[in-house]
Amino acid sequence: MQISMTVNGNDVTSEIEPRVLLVHYIREVLGLTGTHWGCDTSNCGTCVVLMDGQPVKSCTVLAAMAAGHDIRTVEGLATGGTLDPVQQGFMEEHGLQCGFCTPGMMLTARALLDKNPHPDDTEIRQAISGQICRCTGYATIVRSVQWAAAHPAGHGLDDAPATDYSAGTGLDGTDTAVPDVATETAETGTEVKA
């Protein structure tokens, strides 16, 4: 059958089998592999894309059902080479590790912020509660979305990404030879929390 839809602002038309899932259509027909697949049962949310601005799990949507709709994938998050604040937030706040759930998480975050520009942490957790991250433990994802909420324009063109060195050191020129545990007392501290 023939289907047409808008994907990341581009009109696409394809001849497909009626049973083709939207996730497979996006990945294999359109070649947009940023949308992932993880479970078949609509539980993990790695396949989330936006359909008319709403997060949907593309493993449980037939491509035919998306015909006539506006689809946005992770490849459509950045505009004109500038990353969406959500993308910048995930980098700033370590909202990703293996990166597999990340596209779906970011799209849900984008949809949330479009509706609710200043969500509290619980609202963010609820928004992403249909999606699984196996790496981060979610706290840094929450911080990432909060970063995006606090920086609706992201980094300006002249505002380079700020890397926080407060917890780090530069090169101190010392030779880091084998530390002598006998003379070095355990040092304590607490993490900087967002």
Added chain:
Amino acid sequence: MTVIHDRPSNPAAGDEDRPIGYGRIQRKEDPRFVRGQGHYLDDIVLPGMLHSAILRAPVAHARLVSIDTTNALAHPKVVAVITGKDLLGLKLAWAPTLSADVQAVLVTDKVRFQGQEVAFVVAEDRYAARDALELIDVEYDVLPPLVDARKALDPDAPVIRDEIEGRTDNRIFDWEIGDKAETDAVFASADVVVSQEVVYPRVHPAPLETCGAVADFDAVNGKLTLYETTQAPHAHRTLFAIVAGIPEHKIRIVSPDIGGGFGNKVGIYPGYILAVVGSIVSGRPVKWVEDRSENLMSTSFARDYIMQGDIAATKDGKILALRTHVLADHGAFNATAQPTKNPAGFFSIFTGSYDLKAAYCSVTGVYTNKAPGGVAYACSFRVTEAVYLVERMVDVLARKLNMDPAELRLKNFIKPEQFPYANKTGWVYDSGNYEAAMRLSMQLAGYEDLRREQAEKRERGELMGIGVAFFTEVVGAGPRKHFDIVGLGMADGAELRVHPTGKAVVRISVQSQGQGHETTFAQIVAEELGIPPEDIEVVHGDTDQTPFGLGTYGSRSTPVSGGAVALVARKVREKAKLIAGAMLETRPEDLEWEKGRWFVKGDPSVGKTIAEIAMGAHGTVALPEGVDGNLDAEVTYDPPNLTFPFGAYICVVDVDPGTGQVKVRRFVAVDDCGTRINPMIIEGQVHGGLTDGVGMALMEIIEFDEAGNCLAGSFMDYLIPTAMEVPDWETGFTVTPSPHHPIGAKGIGESATVGSPPAIVNAVVDALAPFGVTHMDMPCTPARVWAAMQGRARPPI
């Protein structure tokens, strides 16, 4: 990647929070991931590539009577159907496991677990391959299944591995360590002895990306290129050479971006081998990607240890000895991936963080009609089970003695001055200051206030629990004199090249599954060489591009490859000194190192930077005798000992008295991983492991019914924590460097997975103390908690 604009001045050496290599910088891998430009296995498309699917057994135990593939082969899009019989002809029906056993690639005689591989279809597209599975007719003669390890050694138990000549039972091994007589003697004279059976149920790593492979066999050149979701590409290359008989120099294993591993992607699964066979048979590249049910039902599980624990102490709370017998369920094939000479991995560190007089353990391993595997899910080769046992036993003892569990631990810790500490089962702990970590976690948690709050709530009938756990990890396998996997030693290689303009490429043998190696290892080179991390490219995951090494698992990347990278950078630095001497026409011994440059002692204005030296090395400088014209080096690092990270965790739960629902309200984690590199990445590793812990303690379990059906074959049944089930983590740290590691780092990847389950279960049991509950087994689901409150036997899940 992040461009570092304003490099901060260097804090004074000795700054108490001193991560190395620029500390918290953004990850170099993130720009591609946030753009959806990661390159995972299923993203690989090769010209002419075919797809495949595996037909799996619907029952747990059955004789294979017949397979008819006629209808499947008649499907217009099917290219090949491969059965066990075909593999017998190729001598590939059985493959060696990582534990000196064999595993069926495809069933030839008998199905031994539900979901086992029966036939392999190669077709033009993904959907056709799946369609064709339905067209294969298989006749089974169903046998009684054995899925309860406790019944595995019964005289009337079905013998699962009857293909092994002379085998008449399901016993795989009996193994013991420690001094039994000494331990029994301590127990016999102890004031207090407490016993408890502690079950660590079968769970699954369930990385979000399932396992898969793309095999591309070039018949003309005899070269196999195999893209795999593997945590250990070099080990796989050697094993494929041995198993498939393809010469090793004709095998290239590529591990692309990996969507999470957690130990699930260490072993060689039948699907990988079948993709290779499919490519050889069809003459085209073949992709195999398993679905979620296949991942949960057939690939490497974790745990499944039934542990009988005994703890002996004086009446005032001095712990004297620990004793345990373990019944270990290894599934249908002993495919445990672990590097020791003993079959229980690192379980013998069950003595924990305590100074004991004696310890003894025995382990019996059995076959059951369940999927093989056994070491996975960030377990540090069964340290997870060991820590869970000892930390539950200490809590059981605390209850018996009516002592505070934190106080009991503080009373029994190995003291800082006792390190290096030889425990009773042969480990030598490198360094530690346990009391400092414990006290910091109590301070961060507000421990005394929490106990007061709990007392008030108990008065009102509210169920609040506070759980304490302390762990000592053992990671960084390992010294080649003690550790190997199928004969391969566990050293790691590193190669560093500094190009003429001073930009560097470091090639490492470990493989990231999300840990951020491209950042962390660049930071180690940056620290050692004085060039910024953005000028250092990290190459990994391709056996044609990287030096040999055994891969990433068991938290070994920083302890082993991190050591290799530091040492190779130091080797380059020393070479740079010789070249700088030639360039400055001075003796190398008159040079001093600082901030990425060698300068003349006493005259800091005269010196050469690494970039200048690199250009000199590749240029026309007259080099000293014996110095090659480059600024490259390579090393293979054989660690002298393992490293022993540790941590103190405190968990606060609230239990709904009406439903038994457990809510983790707070979790305080203090970790000590030695010298820290990137605090952001460390914190991320800890957060992920804590979430694993919530999953295992409260939600995750792979159970089987009496007919042998796996009851956790999808994410509808195998429950994984979402953002709603976990709190905002509270983390802290202490720094006790490893004395033998080149930069003092110990590893962090699995600490939280090891340490958090006992903290959570201890909290749940503490919450249920008013009901007289002294122990309950994971996962503490609402049904189980509610049953425990009623004094009833626990329901299955």
